[in-house]
Amino acid sequence: MKFSSTIIFLIFLLVPSLKCAFRTGHRHDWYEKNRLKVSCLQQDDPVGRNAVSRCWFWEGMKSWFRRTSISWYPEQTKTWNMTELTAHCDKYYTCMENTKCYKDFVLFETLDRCSHDAFNIGPMSFCYSTLRDVAKNFPDKLSSCVKEHLDATPTRKWTCEIAQDLGNCLLPDVKNYCEPNFLPIFKEHQDSRMFNLGCDGRLKFKDMEDLKDHNATDLVGSSVEIE
Numbered sequence: 715m716k717f718s719s720t721i722i723f724l725i726f727l728l729v730p731s732l733k734c735a736f737r738t739g740h741r742h743d744w745y746e747k748n749r750l751k752v753s754c755l756q757q758d759d760p761v762g763r764n765a766v767s768r769c770w771f772w773e774g775m776k777s778w779f780r781r782t783s784i785s786w787y788p789e790q791t792k793t794w795n796m797t798e799l800t801a802h803c804d805k806y807y808t809c810m811e812n813t814k815c816y817k818d819f820v821l822f823e824t825l826d827r828c829s830h831d832a833f834n835i836g837p838m839s840f841c842y843s844t845l846r847d848v849a850k851n852f853p854d855k856l857s858s859c860v861k862e863h864l865d866a867t868p869t870r871k872w873t874c875e876i877a878q879d880l881g882n883c884l885l886p887d888v889k890n891y892c893e894p895n896f897l898p899i900f901k902e903h904q905d906s907r908m909f910n911l912g913c914d915g916r917l918k919f920k921d922m923e924d925l926k927d928h929n930a931t932d933l934v935g936s937s938v939e940i941e
């Protein structure tokens with residue numbers, strides 16, 4: 715009797731402190747602290763953080779399923795417009811934005827990662843395989859930057875310069891060798907990248923300027939469905 719009440723007493727004592735240790739110890743494990751606004755990380759305001767974890771889990775999972783579907787059946791994307799191709803990214807973005815917790819540049823960079831990924835594994839994959847055939851059979855026909863790009867491992871850096879250079883590099887050979895009806899979507903995708911990454915001047919990321927000392931691309935960790 716005495717023994718069990720001691721145990722119960724100990725449990726009562728331990729549970730809150732364990733809970734506390736769990737919360738402070740693991741709160742940021744599944745997302746990068748640097749991705750969120752400071753106001754959101756304050757301990758006494760869990761609403762935003764809870765919303766972030768819900769988004770991360772539910773929308774992230776749905777987005778991942780959509781990505782998997784595209785990568786297994788890329789043919790389905792041949793008839794899709796950009797809106798259809800990136801619907802899952804837009805939903806994820808909207809959920810993240812509604813938390814009011816994410817830094818702006820993180821939101822838009824995540825959107826770009828997701829839509830660029832969907833574009834590459836979807837419609838662009840057919841163009842890439844055409845370009846690879848050309849590179850194999852007529853190596854002199856392609857521009858050297860395209861050949862380099864086909865051999866290179868995908869970059870983990872997300873900057874205007876890299877996105878712009880890649881678009882400019884690919885455009886002439888996409889025009890020459892890929893299906894003509896693919897060209898509009900290629901251009902539309904490139905324009906949306908320039909917008910999302912803040913390269914065309916329409917978006918200005920205040921919170922990115924606050925981080926001038928750091929490299930923004932290093933701060934944005936991989937999210938659940940992207941990479």
Ligand SMILES: *[C@@H]1O[C@H](CO)[C@@H](O)[C@H](O)[C@H]1NC(C)=O
Pocket residue numbers: 795797798
């Ligand atoms: C994209 O396709 C969907 C479905 O066919 C259509 O409802 C939508 O209006 C299209 N969007 C654009 C921007 O063309």
Ligand SMILES: *[C@@H]1O[C@H](CO)[C@@H](O)[C@H](O)[C@H]1NC(C)=O
Pocket residue numbers: 927928929932
């Ligand atoms: C930021 O990037 C530049 C160029 O890529 C590099 O030289 C520099 O060391 C990086 N700074 C940090 C803090 O990682």
